[in-house]
Amino acid sequence: LTKKHGPEKAGEIVRSIDEATKSIMERLSNPKRTEFSYKGLVVGYVQSGKTANFTALIAKAADAGYKFIIVLSGIHSILRRQTQVRLDKELTGINDLGIDESFIDEPSLAKKWTRITTALLKETTTKNGEIRINDLGEFAHINIDPIDSICNRVTPTIAIVKKNAKVLNRLIKYIGGSSKENRKNIPLLLIDDEADQASIDTNYSDPDADPTKTNEKIRKLLTLLPKITYIGYTATPFANVLIDMTTEHKELYDDLYPRNFIVS
Numbered sequence: 452l453t454k455k456h457g458p459e460k461a462g463e464i465v466r467s468i469d470e471a472t473k474s475i476m477e478r479l480s481n482p483k484r485t486e487f488s489y490k491g492l493v494v495g496y497v498q499s500g501k502t503a504n505f506t507a508l509i510a511k512a513a514d515a516g517y518k519f520i521i522v523l524s525g526i527h528s529i530l531r532r533q534t535q536v537r538l539d540k541e542l543t544g545i546n547d548l549g550i551d552e553s554f555i556d557e558p559s560l561a562k563k564w565t566r567i568t569t570a571l572l573k574e575t576t577t578k579n580g581e582i583r584i585n586d587l588g589e590f591a592h593i594n595i596d597p598i599d600s601i602c603n604r605v606t607p608t609i610a611i612v613k614k615n616a617k618v619l620n621r622l623i624k625y626i627g628g629s630s631k632e633n634r635k636n637i638p639l640l641l642i643d644d645e646a647d648q649a650s651i652d653t654n655y656s657d658p659d660a661d662p663t664k665t666n667e668k669i670r671k672l673l674t675l676l677p678k679i680t681y682i683g684y685t686a687t688p689f690a691n692v693l694i695d696m697t698t699e700h701k702e703l704y705d706d707l708y709p710r711n712f713i714v715s
Contacts, residue, residue: 468500472507478712479680482516482638488673489680492646492709497686502534505642505684506541512640513607517680519637520609521622523669525645531613534644535570538611547571565608567595567625598625602633614649619668626675638678643669643707646683647690650707655695662703670703683709 453461480487495501509520524534539545543564544557548571557563601608612618626634643650650669654660661667673679683691694708 468503468507471504472511475504475508475682475712475714476511476515478714479512479515479640480678482512482518482678484678485635486677487679488704489711490705490707490709491681491712491714492683492685492688492691494688494713494715495684495686499686501644501684501686502537505644505682506538508682509538509609509640509642510542512680517638517640518604518607519601519639519676520607520642521639521672522609522611522642523614523644523650524611526614526649528613531611532570535568535611538609539566539570543609561606563606565596565601565604565606567601567608567610568612595625598629599633602629602636608637614643614665614669616664616668619665619672623668623672623675626672634676635678637676639673639676639680641669641673641679641681643681643683646685646707647687650683651690651694652698652706655698655706662700662706666707667703669707670700674702674704681707683707688713 455461456464475491475493478489478491480489493501493504495504505522509522513520522534522538524531536548536550539547540552540554542555543566544555545564545566546554547569610622612622649665652662652666654663662670669681673681685691691707691709692713694706696706696708696710698706698708700706
């Protein structure tokens, strides 16, 4: 920031992000509670620094005691990977790709992040000779630590995944493989970037229809843990605030209506 804007302007930007994220943190549940379910919405202008905002919020939430951070980063692999690199640069310090850019230093072991997604890609050749790029960050091809082990760590764990029903289902199975007793140890902060995109149940007006697939998987994910905070980030909040706040489902519970707070 200092190189790009100069020290005075950089200081103003940092103070602005600090104040904005402080006002969001004040609305979150205390992760030391035994059980909670909070849902909120953060509204910002297009290209107004929403990623910088939720990056700072993640850091503060981890300091406060949130142990599991999931970021839903849109519906495309390239955006997921960009978000992974951005958060690695500013939070974890891990440079998978050897990018010639400034990453923070990796924290000490006492504060080191556990990542269950990465920025790595793998090229494969199909039978037709086509080159296919597989995103290795989304559980299918990498060895990750058992979820029960992660549940009992003092340090936080982070995952950046795209809003895709198959990918979310793999994450659900992964988390579901732990014991209920261990899941009590990992308060979850779920950041839904571009929360108006794919997350909304567009079948809500039909009482006989099931929720749309992505909406169903997000809600299923939120039922797995006893301590959850869901925060949608968007510049176009209309679909989110018009979610039926009385919607209930015997397995998925309530919908993603931001019933606890909306912050501009």
